[in-house]
Amino acid sequence: xxxxxxxxxxxxxxxxxxxxxxxxxxxxxxxxxxxxxxxxxxxxxxxxxxxxxxxxxxxxxxxxxxxxxxxxxxxxxxxxxxxxxxxxxxxxxxxxxxxxxxxxxxxxxxxxxxxxxxxxxxxxxxxxxxxxxxxxxxxxxxxxxxxxxxxxxxxxxxxxxxxxxxxxxxxxxxxxxxxxxxxxxxxxxxxxxxxxxxxxxxxxxxxxxxxxxxxxxxxxxxxxxxxxxxxxxxxxxxxxxxxxxxxxxxxxxxxxxxxxxxxxxxxxxxxxxxxxxxxxxxxxxxxxxxxxxxxxxxxxxxxxxxxxxxxxxxxxxxxxxxxxxxxxxxxxxxxxxxxxxxxxxxxxxxxxxxxxxxxxxxxxxxxxxxxxxxxxxxxxxxxxxxxxxxxxxxxxxxxxxxxxxxxxxxxxxxxxxxxxxxxxxxxxxx
Numbered sequence: 332x333x334x335x336x337x338x339x340x341x342x343x344x345x346x347x348x349x350x351x352x353x354x355x356x357x358x359x360x361x362x363x364x365x366x367x368x369x370x371x372x373x374x375x376x377x378x379x380x381x382x383x384x385x386x387x388x389x390x391x392x393x394x395x396x397x398x399x400x401x402x403x404x405x406x407x408x409x410x411x412x413x414x415x416x417x418x419x420x421x422x423x424x425x426x427x428x429x430x431x432x433x434x435x436x437x438x439x440x441x442x443x444x445x446x447x448x449x450x451x452x453x454x455x456x457x458x459x460x461x462x463x464x465x466x467x468x469x470x471x472x473x474x475x476x477x478x479x480x481x482x483x484x485x486x487x488x489x490x491x492x493x494x495x496x497x498x499x500x501x502x503x504x505x506x507x508x509x510x511x512x513x514x515x516x517x518x519x520x521x522x523x524x525x526x527x528x529x530x531x532x533x534x535x536x537x538x539x540x541x542x543x544x545x546x547x548x549x550x551x552x553x554x555x556x557x558x559x560x561x562x563x564x565x566x567x568x569x570x571x572x573x574x575x576x577x578x579x580x581x582x583x584x585x586x587x588x589x590x591x592x593x594x595x596x597x598x599x600x601x602x603x604x605x606x607x608x609x610x611x612x613x614x615x616x617x618x619x620x621x622x623x624x625x626x627x628x629x630x631x632x633x634x635x636x637x638x639x640x641x642x643x644x645x646x647x648x649x650x651x652x653x654x655x656x657x658x659x660x661x662x663x664x665x666x667x668x669x670x671x672x673x674x675x676x677x678x679x680x681x682x683x684x685x686x687x688x689x690x691x692x693x694x695x696x697x698x699x700x701x702x703x704x705x706x707x708x709x710x711x712x713x714x715x716x717x718x719x720x721x722x723x724x725x726x727x728x729x730x731x732x733x734x735x736x737x738x739x740x741x742x743x744x745x746x747x748x749x750x751x752x753x754x755x756x757x758x759x760x761x
Contacts, residue, residue: 351736352582353721360725363718365710365740366582378700383409383669383691384495390687390702391489396439398489399432399480400680401702403554404687409495411568412674412691415667420660421497422555423653424483427507428490429553429678430650431479434517435487436681437643438476440744441528442469445636448738449531468520472643475510475517479650482506497664507657514651521647522619525640529623533633534735536719540630540712541595542603545679551611551645552604554678559607560597561628568675571686577707588708596711599683600743601638602629616644632716632742639681639744669695680705682744706745713743 354362386405391398443455459466477487484490547556577586609627676687683705690699
């Protein structure tokens, strides 16, 4: 039998490097491997021996697009270990800076990384030639998110103002209130974004996912809550490793997450958050989702771009409400007394749930660190999606099949660099 091989040196419009191997034999898909060859980065090893106070700044360097996810996850874990409780004013500031991260990350992904797939364009540069005002609006949205990061966190990339117990400095009221007008524009533009991407042509793919995400009793969960699934799971952060684990597979430098109950894969990220927290969406976000044809649960991964746009509406509205209600706290942080213990922290990075666990000595030095990033948790599910995509598109020419596979991977906005602490495509037709 003839064998056909297609190679693509690197997948564009994702963070990191990886490969995809597809074997098709007698007209059937016999193997799919999502390989990650980017070298491990050893952040967990770097943390051992360091003081607890250094963890936020070190973990922020894991990602330049979603540093708050790692900073705040580390902070919450340390506060859990030391039995530290912060006032609502600090909790609200944390949610505000996290909203900024969602806005800039979702805006970047939707317009510059993923939309070109649906528009038949190779990248955002081509999109700018076709519709320059659209790209300019996208960059303005991203800048608004960055402005929030800078105002609360001290700078837009790897913010330096967050610490265990709160912040080094509380932003002045005028600094925060000055963001309000741009956010009013951002809300309208985010609603328009939902309408725009909701009109894309989505490939047919429905998956019966096990969704896993944080859920909070009051808010659309970002940095507070319990971990909940659509199969009945409801646990605190401390129980994460009782139900989930990671394993090494030969074709990947990134660990792959799985559920211990059945060694099965699960899905974190926008579709999971949306399904778990749909009732917590604002009226504006729910209306935008409904107008775009979304129900309370979305099982087509290609529609993740629409759900991200809905979440951007939510983040903009939440940020504006927090800004309008902001009053400078009495103190930027609460006192922290180190002690021996184990702490757990979970937050919702733009790409999904991010888990931290630290074991600490009496003096607060780190004895052991464990970080489970969202992309690692999604890797098995990505392979499952790819299998279905290839099976449904065997009649496509290799070039078109490659495009569809890349599009399917970008549904997850994967952060491969984070996962290795993508696409060279090989299609083997036999």
